[in-house]
Amino acid sequence: MSVSKRFSLVDQEKSDQETPGVDRGAELLAAATSVFAQKGFHETKVSDIVAAAGVAQGTFYLYFKGKGDVFFRLISGCCERILDQMHQASAIQQQVTTAEEARQNNVAFLVGVFRMLESEQSVLKLILADPGGIDPAIDKMLAGLREILVEQERQNLQAGIDAGYLRALNTTIIAEAVVGMVYHLSFERFVRGRDLGVDLEKLAEEIVSFERHGILKPPPVK
Amino acid sequence: MSVSKRFSLVDQEKSDQETPGVDRGAELLAAATSVFAQKGFHETKVSDIVAAAGVAQGTFYLYFKGKGDVFFRLISGCCERILDQMHQASAIQQQVTTAEEARQNNVAFLVGVFRMLESEQSVLKLILADPGGIDPAIDKMLAGLREILVEQERQNLQAGIDAGYLRALNTTIIAEAVVGMVYHLSFERFVRGRDLGVDLEKLAEEIVSFERHGILKPPPVK
Amino acid sequence: MSVSKRFSLVDQEKSDQETPGVDRGAELLAAATSVFAQKGFHETKVSDIVAAAGVAQGTFYLYFKGKGDVFFRLISGCCERILDQMHQASAIQQQVTTAEEARQNNVAFLVGVFRMLESEQSVLKLILADPGGIDPAIDKMLAGLREILVEQERQNLQAGIDAGYLRALNTTIIAEAVVGMVYHLSFERFVRGRDLGVDLEKLAEEIVSFERHGILKPPPVK
Amino acid sequence: MSVSKRFSLVDQEKSDQETPGVDRGAELLAAATSVFAQKGFHETKVSDIVAAAGVAQGTFYLYFKGKGDVFFRLISGCCERILDQMHQASAIQQQVTTAEEARQNNVAFLVGVFRMLESEQSVLKLILADPGGIDPAIDKMLAGLREILVEQERQNLQAGIDAGYLRALNTTIIAEAVVGMVYHLSFERFVRGRDLGVDLEKLAEEIVSFERHGILKPPPVK
DNA sequence: AATGAATGAGTATTCATTCAT
DNA sequence: TATGAATGAATACTCATTCAT
Numbered sequence: 001m002s003v004s005k006r007f008s009l010v011d012q013e014k015s016d017q018e019t020p021g022v023d024r025g026a027e028l029l030a031a032a033t034s035v036f037a038q039k040g041f042h043e044t045k046v047s048d049i050v051a052a053a054g055v056a057q058g059t060f061y062l063y064f065k066g067k068g069d070v071f072f073r074l075i076s077g078c079c080e081r082i083l084d085q086m087h088q089a090s091a092i093q094q095q096v097t098t099a100e101e102a103r104q105n106n107v108a109f110l111v112g113v114f115r116m117l118e119s120e121q122s123v124l125k126l127i128l129a130d131p132g133g134i135d136p137a138i139d140k141m142l143a144g145l146r147e148i149l150v151e152q153e154r155q156n157l158q159a160g161i162d163a164g165y166l167r168a169l170n171t172t173i174i175a176e177a178v179v180g181m182v183y184h185l186s187f188e189r190f191v192r193g194r195d196l197g198v199d200l201e202k203l204a205e206e207i208v209s210f211e212r213h214g215i216l217k218p219p220p221v222k
Numbered sequence: 223m224s225v226s227k228r229f230s231l232v233d234q235e236k237s238d239q240e241t242p243g244v245d246r247g248a249e250l251l252a253a254a255t256s257v258f259a260q261k262g263f264h265e266t267k268v269s270d271i272v273a274a275a276g277v278a279q280g281t282f283y284l285y286f287k288g289k290g291d292v293f294f295r296l297i298s299g300c301c302e303r304i305l306d307q308m309h310q311a312s313a314i315q316q317q318v319t320t321a322e323e324a325r326q327n328n329v330a331f332l333v334g335v336f337r338m339l340e341s342e343q344s345v346l347k348l349i350l351a352d353p354g355g356i357d358p359a360i361d362k363m364l365a366g367l368r369e370i371l372v373e374q375e376r377q378n379l380q381a382g383i384d385a386g387y388l389r390a391l392n393t394t395i396i397a398e399a400v401v402g403m404v405y406h407l408s409f410e411r412f413v414r415g416r417d418l419g420v421d422l423e424k425l426a427e428e429i430v431s432f433e434r435h436g437i438l439k440p441p442p443v444k
Numbered sequence: 445m446s447v448s449k450r451f452s453l454v455d456q457e458k459s460d461q462e463t464p465g466v467d468r469g470a471e472l473l474a475a476a477t478s479v480f481a482q483k484g485f486h487e488t489k490v491s492d493i494v495a496a497a498g499v500a501q502g503t504f505y506l507y508f509k510g511k512g513d514v515f516f517r518l519i520s521g522c523c524e525r526i527l528d529q530m531h532q533a534s535a536i537q538q539q540v541t542t543a544e545e546a547r548q549n550n551v552a553f554l555v556g557v558f559r560m561l562e563s564e565q566s567v568l569k570l571i572l573a574d575p576g577g578i579d580p581a582i583d584k585m586l587a588g589l590r591e592i593l594v595e596q597e598r599q600n601l602q603a604g605i606d607a608g609y610l611r612a613l614n615t616t617i618i619a620e621a622v623v624g625m626v627y628h629l630s631f632e633r634f635v636r637g638r639d640l641g642v643d644l645e646k647l648a649e650e651i652v653s654f655e656r657h658g659i660l661k662p663p664p665v666k
Numbered sequence: 667m668s669v670s671k672r673f674s675l676v677d678q679e680k681s682d683q684e685t686p687g688v689d690r691g692a693e694l695l696a697a698a699t700s701v702f703a704q705k706g707f708h709e710t711k712v713s714d715i716v717a718a719a720g721v722a723q724g725t726f727y728l729y730f731k732g733k734g735d736v737f738f739r740l741i742s743g744c745c746e747r748i749l750d751q752m753h754q755a756s757a758i759q760q761q762v763t764t765a766e767e768a769r770q771n772n773v774a775f776l777v778g779v780f781r782m783l784e785s786e787q788s789v790l791k792l793i794l795a796d797p798g799g800i801d802p803a804i805d806k807m808l809a810g811l812r813e814i815l816v817e818q819e820r821q822n823l824q825a826g827i828d829a830g831y832l833r834a835l836n837t838t839i840i841a842e843a844v845v846g847m848v849y850h851l852s853f854e855r856f857v858r859g860r861d862l863g864v865d866l867e868k869l870a871e872e873i874v875s876f877e878r879h880g881i882l883k884p885p886p887v888k
Numbered sequence: 889a890a891t892g893a894a895t896g897a898g899t900a901t902t903c904a905t906t907c908a909t
Numbered sequence: 910t911a912t913g914a915a916t917g918a919a920t921a922c923t924c925a926t927t928c929a930t
Contacts (some may be wrong), residue, residue, distance in 0.1 A: 024893080042264050046921060056895045061922065069423055099438075128353050133262040157437065159339040171419055173428045174437065177403040181225035183396070184402020190383055192365075206395045214436035215396065216321075216380065219388040245910085268904060278912040280906080289904065484799035486708050490900060500916045505901065526730065543882075561911080573798050577706040601881065611883040617851070617862055617872045618881065624850020625843040630843055638811075640839055650839045658880035660765075661833040666832065690889085712925060722891040724927080733925065 037122035259344035481566035703788035
């Protein structure tokens with residue numbers, strides 16, 4: 001079968017036979033994401049998921065080991081995508097030199113992060129409102145994600161200090177603080193759905209501005 | 223208990239039959255706090271709580287409507303204490319005039335907040351890792367608490383802008399950001415137990431400094 | 445309570461308060477025995493047992509860890525009783541001297557064994573038709589029981605050989621053979637309910653006679 | 667198999683597309699025997715059997731009505747072979763005249779039985795540890811097999827009594843006893859794998875000797 | 889004949905809550 | 910008040926069987 005397929009130049013399978021266009025596993029994962037986002041882990045029954053996916057109970061267990069398994073795959077998939085995007089975005093950030101460039105880059109980076117989180121809305125809800133205790137592996141993964149983000153921010157800060165354009169601050173604390181801000185604002189915006197009166201770009205600019213200059217009015221320059 | 227009873231010459235309590243002065247409700251609430259903090263809401267069984275309190279299963283229902291009820295009272299009690307402390311602390315903050323006084327006040331306020339949160343550690347865990355979906359009333363309460371804190375911060379910022387010592391910033395966003403920072407750092411410190419390398423005072427100073435001046439090195443003053 | 449009870453000379457509890465005459469655990473065990481005997485382990489549902497006992501599903505789990513647990517207790521209880529009875533019966537057997545006494549003792553012992561097994565009918569069915577694979581602990585216990593019985597028989601045979609009234613035979617094999625006979629006849633009689641046309645005493649006599657003299661007609665004594 | 671195909675000059679099978687001469691049904695039955703012997707009926711999943719046979723789940727149902735069906739065919743096949751062998755063996759037994767010939771014949775017969783059971787080891791396990799309750803038809807068949815064996819033994823005994831070389835014994839009981847011995851020893855040897863310290867011939871001789879003379883030392887012949 | 893994805897009935901077990909004592 | 914035995918609704922998961930391809 002696969003041989004004949006390999007050498008045939010035409011008639012490339014109409015519908016791939018085995019899977020006539022549908023991927024039950026993906027369907028179930030999508031259904032699960034939606035239901036989990038609506039009801040949370042504990043209130044979600046496997047029967048809810050299969051009902052949403054339009055398949056029988058048993059089908060679920062062909063693709064997942066159990067309720068915890070779907071949840072784990074959901075979270076881990078999202079975490080991976082977040083880290084991927086993060087790496088891509090920060091790769092760009094490294095190549096700047098001037099302060100204004102840095103600012104613009106910060107803004108662009110933050111906008112990128114926000115856009116990505118926006119696209120992960122439903123899983124984000126589950127990640128940020130991490131109940132804990134569902135699966136130690138999930139807790140570890142989320143803690144790991146947070147640590148990576150914080151550490152990346154810390155290194156950025158340290159690089160700025162070394163480069164001389166950031167003041168001597170406690171990078172550990174400030175990195176945590178910055179990540180805290182972003183987590184919180186993302187939660188408000190994407191999970192609770194509050195738009196905070198501005199679009200994503202303006203939001204990012206305001207955050208970056210705050211991060212860079214603080215809240216005090218600058219002393220009048222003569 | 224039995225000792226004091228044996229040797230007491232007078233009838234100390236009207237009803238010293240079963241409860242010689244102890245408040246079963248408070249005992250149960252304390253036991254519940256401890257167990258919830260350890261295992262989270264869903265993993266905690268009513269049987270765990272009564273076992274920790276040393277009473278019978280049925281006794282629990284003499285003091286609480288159910289598992290959700292204890293949890294609610296736990297959270298709401300803590301929220302009330304937080305708001306109380308917050309009000310007391312901010313009352314003081316209003317009476318300052320100079321910028322340096324304001325800074326010191328901010329630090330003192332934040333230290334006060336941290337100390338209080340420290341004393342609420344066990345419940346804080348439950349509040350910050352808001353599971354959601356347990357009880358709409360709890361969600362509303364926690365959302366309300368957050369809103370109050372944000373609104374207070376927003377008003378403070380607005381007052382600073384009006385008074386002329388804060389720059390024109392989006393108070394809505396920055397208030398959220400500030401609360402996010404504090405939430406996150408509190409979570410790291412009190413729930414996850416990371417000391418971040420500094421004591422509470424230093425932590426507060428670093429935060430306030432960041433909040434006020436941002437991360438950029440100030441331009442050299444001539 | 446226990447104090448007042450200890451010292452009160454009269455009014456010894458009408459119905460012992462806590463347990464007004466009923467022992468749910470025992471009731472459930474009895475119900476389980478009956479249902480298991482009828483349907484076997486795998487065909488017996490916990491719901492059958494609780495229905496037979498007239499209690500709710502949950503009640504079952506107050507007294508047993510699960511379906512396997514009741515079964516184990518059933519079997520192990522019966523095994524213990526069998527061994528107890530066996531020990532008592534064989535204690536008597538040791539004290540004989542003449543061959544005829546030995547014969548009578550053998551018969552009496554066998555009758556005792558049969559009577560006991562008769563009283564354990566329902567569990568016997570489960571023991572003899574040991575499905576295996578339900579619980580390794582049960583398999584081990586039943587294997588152990590069989591080994592004890594065989595070993596006891598083997599020692600009896602050896603004693604007879606040493607004493608000179610038994611011929612030199614392979615005690616290991618014959619002990620197994622004897623236990624096999626008894627197992628099989630017990631199964632036929634008590635599990636399958638065939639009376640084999642004789643009462644228990646006659647059955648025992650026939651067995652003992654066979655065991656002692658075999659099937660051959662003795663050579664005519666001149 | 668594949669060898670014969672490779673070198674065959676003619677088209678041996680009409681449909682050598684998928685099944686080049688193999689009997690899927692037999693393959694499945696063999697696989698089932700192996701798995702059932704290892705795990706027992708209830709612990710064996712159809713998926714285990716098809717995995718062992720290397721075919722798809724659905725293929726199983728082309729050859730068997732269901733899980734119970736394979737089991738039944740397994741047992742019934744074995745029972746038939748046992749009865750066949752039994753008949754052949756006993757046919758020979760009928761033609762003897764002297765007592766010593768009879769003894770030798772008994773031994774030879776028993777050895778034959780043991781050898782056959784040895785070759786049926788895996789199914790024997792399932793037959794002897796008759797779970798009961800799987801399928802009434804199986805229970806009936808096994809009961810029938812046992813009855814046939816017992817009845818045959820009973821007739822042998824009766825013939826011996828009639829011929830005058832066996833003493834007057836209760837043929838019903840002794841036949842059961844003898845079958846019980848053989849069942850039990852076969853179980854120990856072939857199912858539990860204990861060799862009892864002797865080879866099959868010696869085992870048979872010991873059994874026959876016991877059966878004929880019992881355990882008592884014969885009175886000294888003058 | 890062969891496949892294997894899909895099915896869904898069947899069941900053990902948990903645990904919040906009640907209530908007679 | 911306090912007890913704790915009893916309740917039973919609720920649910921995850923298994924696996925024999927089917928059937929479209």
